[in-house]
Amino acid sequence: MEKSVVLGIDIGGTNTIYGFVTRGGTIVFHDEIPTNGSKPISDLIERIGDKIKEFFSKNREYSLNGIGIGAPNGNHYTGMIQSPPNLSWGCIDIVSLFKEKMHCETLLTNDANAAALGEKSFGLAKHMDDFVVVTLGTGLGSGIFSSGKLLYGHDGFAGEMGHISIDFNGRLCNCGNRGCLEAYVSATGIKNTIQKLLEKDPQNTLLQTLCKDNIDGFLLDKSYDKGNETAIKIYHYTGEKLGQGLALLANLLSPEAFIFYGGFSNAGERIFASARKSMKHNLINSSEKDIKLIQSGLAKGQAGILGAASLIWTK
Ligand SMILES: [Zn+2]
DSSP: OOEEEEEEEEEOSSEEEEEEEOTTSOEEEEEEEEOOTTSOHHHHHHHHHHHHHHHHHHOTTEEEEEEEEEETTBOTTTOOEESOTTOOOOEEOHHHHHHHHHOSOEEEEEHHHHHHHHHHHHSTTTTOSSEEEEEESSSEEEEEEETTEEOOTTTSOOOOGGGOBSOTTSOBOTTSOBSBGGGTSSHHHHHHHHHHHHHHOTTOHHHHHHHSSSOOHHHHHHHHHTTOHHHHHHHHHHHHHHHHHHHHHHHHHOOSEEEEESGGGGGTHHHHHHHHHHHHHHOTTGGGOOOEEEEOOSOTTHHHHHHHHHHHHTO
16 A cells, blocks of 8 residues: 655755655654755755655655655745845745645745644644744744644744844844844854853863864763853853743743754753743743743654654644
8 A cells, every 4th residue: 555755854054854754753764965055956956856756766655745844934825935044045936946846735834833843743742732942053943832823923934032132232143133032042142152251261171162163062061060160150141041031932922831952952951940940030920830941852853854744744
């Protein structure tokens, strides 16, 4: 008997992860290819097309039921990716391009929404109607479920939690505003914090090492666990800022949980402990609320492809 699968694609700034997903959420096969964002989008679509052909020639019992895509700045309503950061594509109608190439139904959403859909369909949020998935990577993204539905807003761009301001006189964000949560709580934000600490304490060897390159989250976690005061200071500061942002959103949406996904979410309780405290401090009716801060249970890269695939499966 022919078995149906959906191709879930998670387009990232550096790599694109794809996987063939059954209705029950089993990933039959998944792999990762470079996005090559400096080349035109046709290059990526061509390579994914080859991977699709390869899969179905080896697995003749399966058929393709559709394609779901999660991408930075992906708009569910228009099917367009609009000037994604770190990719040179400008505005592209990716849904039409895939439909032309693969002749199957194709749906798009942004990467954080895809992660939220993945949690709702196959992860920790299966039984939740109100929750927020926060993706912690180079930036800070969020996918919001409210009353059982993903929140898209009027134009499809709802849920930019990374750009709510926690300090109007604070750090300048890439978006041009000041004090955005992302300017403190993301790899970019933490690097900024480390640079500021290094200016005050130039002899600090941990800060010197952390400052060199991309932030090494593993080194920071290890130093924190050994009781290194600087690492503790960095995470407590980041957690405090995160808690302020969570409180703003919680006052507005009253979610059951915030679920964290992506690179820096591995810090887990090292950040959550101070975030929880600061969130409580900034919440109205805080004694009545017990909002959970939890780490995603889905493996690295999987929430994105599962969520993208569920665009088609739950349609
Ligand atoms: Zn911003």
